Amino acid sequence: MLEDVAASASTGAFPTQGQRLWRALRQLYAQSPSAFGTTVFMLFLLIALLGPWFAPYGSNQQIVADARQAPTAVHWFGTDNLGRDVFSRVVLGARDILSLAGLGTLVAVALGTSLGLISGYLGRFFDEALMRFFDSLLAMPALLLALLLLGTLGPSRNSVLMVIVVVYTPIVARVVRSVVLTVKSKAFVEAARVQGESLAAILFREILPSTLPALAVEASLRFSYAIFLVASLGFLGVGVQPPSPDWGLMVKEARSYVDQAPWALYFPAGAIALAVIGVNLMSDGLKRVLQAEG
Amino acid sequence: MNRLSTRLVVRTLGLSLLTAAFLLSACGGAASPVPSQPPAGTGAPAASMSGGTLNVAVKAIVNVDPAQISADSEILVANAVYDYLVDVDANNKIQPRLATDWTVSDDGLTYTFNLTHDASFHDGTPLTAKDVVYTFNRLRDPDLGFATVDLYSNISDIQADGDYSVVFTLKTTNPFFLFDLSDNHALVVKDGTTDFTDFNGSGPFTVVSYTPEDRIEMDASSGYFQSGSPKLAHLNIVFFQDTSAAVDALRSGDVDAVFGLSAPQYKSLQAEAGVQTYLTSTNAFPVVRLRADQPPGDDPRVIKAMRMAIDRQAIFDLVQQGLGAIGRDTPIGPMYQDFYAEDIPLPQHDVAGAKKLLADAGYPNGLDLTLRVPDAQNFPDLAAVLKSQLAEAGFNVEISVEPENVYYGNNGWLEAPFGITGWGSRPYPQFYMDVMLTCGAKWNESHFCDQEFDRQAEIAGTSLDPAAQAAAYHEIQKILIERGPIIVPFFFPQLAATTDQVQDFNLKPFFGRTDFRTVTVSQ
Numbered sequence: 001m002l003e004d005v006a007a008s009a010s011t012g013a014f015p016t017q018g019q020r021l022w023r024a025l026r027q028l029y030a031q032s033p034s035a036f037g038t039t040v041f042m043l044f045l046l047i048a049l050l051g052p053w054f055a056p057y058g059s060n061q062q063i064v065a066d067a068r069q070a071p072t073a074v075h076w077f078g079t080d081n082l083g084r085d086v087f088s089r090v091v092l093g094a095r096d097i098l099s100l101a102g103l104g105t106l107v108a109v110a111l112g113t114s115l116g117l118i119s120g121y122l123g124r125f126f127d128e129a130l131m132r133f134f135d136s137l138l139a140m141p142a143l144l145l146a147l148l149l150l151g152t153l154g155p156s157r158n159s160v161l162m163v164i165v166v167v168y169t170p171i172v173a174r175v176v177r178s179v180v181l182t183v184k185s186k187a188f189v190e191a192a193r194v195q196g197e198s199l200a201a202i203l204f205r206e207i208l209p210s211t212l213p214a215l216a217v218e219a220s221l222r223f224s225y226a227i228f229l230v231a232s233l234g235f236l237g238v239g240v241q242p243p244s245p246d247w248g249l250m251v252k253e254a255r256s257y258v259d260q261a262p263w264a265l266y267f268p269a270g271a272i273a274l275a276v277i278g279v280n281l282m283s284d285g286l287k288r289v290l291q292a293e294g
Numbered sequence: 295m296n297r298l299s300t301r302l303v304v305r306t307l308g309l310s311l312l313t314a315a316f317l318l319s320a321c322g323g324a325a326s327p328v329p330s331q332p333p334a335g336t337g338a339p340a341a342s343m344s345g346g347t348l349n350v351a352v353k354a355i356v357n358v359d360p361a362q363i364s365a366d367s368e369i370l371v372a373n374a375v376y377d378y379l380v381d382v383d384a385n386n387k388i389q390p391r392l393a394t395d396w397t398v399s400d401d402g403l404t405y406t407f408n409l410t411h412d413a414s415f416h417d418g419t420p421l422t423a424k425d426v427v428y429t430f431n432r433l434r435d436p437d438l439g440f441a442t443v444d445l446y447s448n449i450s451d452i453q454a455d456g457d458y459s460v461v462f463t464l465k466t467t468n469p470f471f472l473f474d475l476s477d478n479h480a481l482v483v484k485d486g487t488t489d490f491t492d493f494n495g496s497g498p499f500t501v502v503s504y505t506p507e508d509r510i511e512m513d514a515s516s517g518y519f520q521s522g523s524p525k526l527a528h529l530n531i532v533f534f535q536d537t538s539a540a541v542d543a544l545r546s547g548d549v550d551a552v553f554g555l556s557a558p559q560y561k562s563l564q565a566e567a568g569v570q571t572y573l574t575s576t577n578a579f580p581v582v583r584l585r586a587d588q589p590p591g592d593d594p595r596v597i598k599a600m601r602m603a604i605d606r607q608a609i610f611d612l613v614q615q616g617l618g619a620i621g622r623d624t625p626i627g628p629m630y631q632d633f634y635a636e637d638i639p640l641p642q643h644d645v646a647g648a649k650k651l652l653a654d655a656g657y658p659n660g661l662d663l664t665l666r667v668p669d670a671q672n673f674p675d676l677a678a679v680l681k682s683q684l685a686e687a688g689f690n691v692e693i694s695v696e697p698e699n700v701y702y703g704n705n706g707w708l709e710a711p712f713g714i715t716g717w718g719s720r721p722y723p724q725f726y727m728d729v730m731l732t733c734g735a736k737w738n739e740s741h742f743c744d745q746e747f748d749r750q751a752e753i754a755g756t757s758l759d760p761a762a763q764a765a766a767y768h769e770i771q772k773i774l775i776e777r778g779p780i781i782v783p784f785f786f787p788q789l790a791a792t793t794d795q796v797q798d799f800n801l802k803p804f805f806g807r808t809d810f811r812t813v814t815v816s817q
């Protein structure tokens with residue numbers, strides 16, 4: 001069934017991209033969990049895009065007299081121990097975490113897809129070597145691997161990006177490879193090979209479309225875990241450096257004075273939880289939609 | 295329920311659990327406080343004050359050899375098991391301990407100590423002069439190489455004069471020699487001891503059991519040389535790796551005393567019933583320093599611009615919540631009383647002036663700096679506040695928070711161009727001069743070198759005339775405020791809390807030196 005979708009997509013017999021997107025969106029909203037997830041995700045995306053225009057204060061603007069204030073009409077989420085507006089920091093932090101997690105996921109998906117396609121299609125020694133290498137990476141818990149890498153790279157935005165790529169590329173590659181293995185012996189791939197198409201054309205024009213449904217689900221899932229990973233690294237103090245309004249870092253900082261100003265902990269922690277759950281519910285919806293299409 | 299939605303539920307549940315775990319771990323000690331038990335009897339403590347068990351929460355100890363201890367918790371244990379020759383009280387004054395009295399020769403080079411006749415080690419052996427001689431010879435032996443070798447390098451000879459008298463001879467005068475004899479490591483051990491795992495001290499408590507990383511249980515020593523002391527029957531040192539966990543244990547009544555609180559912990563405990571909080575001023579401080587031997591710090595105008603850019607009161611209120619003392623960019627804090635000079639004017643808080651000074655120093659378009667910060671105490675907070683204050687004057691500070699072992703490891707901190715370092719409290723200020731600020735000093739992290747400063751430090755460190763000494767320290771503060779390489783934004787207080795049942799608890803600047811001999815716990 002998958003190859004039918006792919007085949008028809010490549011011939012363009014189906015509705016246009018715009019129409020398909022619209023229909024997918026409608027189907028996402030057909031069930032309440034995915035509707036919720038999609039709405040949350042869109043909301044966070046909006047906040048990330050427009051944050052700087054509606055955050056009432058700067059992320060590192062310190063108002064001495066207002067330190068550790070409970071939520072009020074002026075400071076919706078209260079203030080932290082340095083007199084910074086928690087609402088502004090959560091809003092401004094959205095761009096940081098979503099862009100970092102998004103970019104990292106994007107690179108991991110691109111790299112993982114390419115490697116998965118090549119590895120699955122070529123098979124033999126290359127496949128064997130790459131997969132065993134990836135197995136060894138996957139054998140380590142993601143967070144441990146991340147800490148190991150950050151220990152050598154030193155904490156910075158780019159290191160965190162690198163960590164996401166290293167941790168998630170093998171997972172994406174494995175998913176893509178498994179699809180490739182079922183597809184590569186099908187008639188249309190055989191036909192392309194007989195016609196003498198180049199390797200790149202076979203991989204990306206013939207096989208890639210078949211992997212897209214699985215890839216879309218995997219990518220959105222990776223994205224939600226990437227948010228979690230960025231936040232965890234921030235919480236452990238090895239990720240984005242202060243005074244960035246990184247949600248994980250905010251939780252770490254707020255932990256030391258939680259008795260005095262719990263709101264400074266709850267709001268960024270809530271934002272992390274909401275973003276992760278939202279993206280996850282959306283990715284489940286996406287899976288349902290894509291399977292229905294198939 | 296179909297397969298898909300079952301999986302959906304399972305996945306969502308899993309994720310919720312994960313996030314919940316994250317939140318929980320984040321909250322750490324934040325779990326709702328268990329109300330501590332109301333104090334037994336609100337009025338005067340019960341008549342039978344002696345006896346009772348005190349459970350103290352500190353970080354786990356590693357070293358048990360007094361010559362090698364360094365953490366507060368290790369010193370706290372050693373201070374209960376062993377005795378010092380002389381002690382320093384909570385007001386930073388020398389008090390007798392094993393030495394009942396002493397005389398100093400007119401030239402200030404010979405110190406004669408008379409020892410108590412009643413002290414004995416826990417194995418029953420009487421404590422005599424030869425034990426004191428062994429202890430200090432061990433501490434100053436270069437072949438053994440303990441941390442105290444430099445400290446005692448000025449001693450030329452130590453002799454026992456009979457069983458209960460010890461004579462120390464110095465090479466040069468040292469006005470702080472009694473403080474040096476009360477160094478944290480200078481606990482008197484039994485002659486010839488090399489294995490310290492049996493805790494054979496002469497101190498007020500004997501060790502009953504030691505479970506590494508868990509606890510040490512002690513009983514009052516029955517034969518302690520000071521009659522009526524200690525007042526407690528049992529002292530248990532319980533190990534916690536995390537202060538917030540220790541605070542929760544205090545709230546639930548599992549322990550009676552917690553040390554080393556952060557300002558937020560202190561403030562929230564202050565508001566709770568059944569808990570007593572303690573604050574003692576110390577001379578512990580963070581140093582923000584710019585290396586003076588390379589650009590941009592080789593131009594003193596740069597650090598002066600920083601001094602003008604920062605708002606000390608705001609830093610103190612935000613980072614310390616107003617606890618402790620505001621610093622004046624010298625390691626000589628208000629704790630040193632006569633040596634401390636508050637009348638020397640500091641540069642005024644003047645952002646525009648700072649900007650101009652920075653431009654004069656050759657940075658009209660601002661200056662980019664990376665501030666290296668060990669992830670300890672509230673240093674990251676301090677860095678965040680400094681960043682925003684310095685930004686107004688044109689400093690573009692990037693913060694790099696590092697684990698403590700990375701910052702201090704391989705002596706990297708001595709090379710960092712711009713960093714924050716924590717310095718502990720000492721009973722007298724000469725230590726900071728000798729190891730931190732004189733030319734080529736061991737831990738001269740700012741690479742500062744000033745002939746006049748060195749001359750004054752020499753006077754302060756050797757003069758036996760208190761007035762001359764104070765004058766030299768005042769001059770030193772003048773030099774540091776005028777052209778020194780460091781910013782000392784504030785001095786930390788030592789913060790602790792006990793349950794209401796604990797009485798006569800005197801917190802010392804160095805909490806490991808807190809004296810448990812006087813403490814009582816009403817049952």
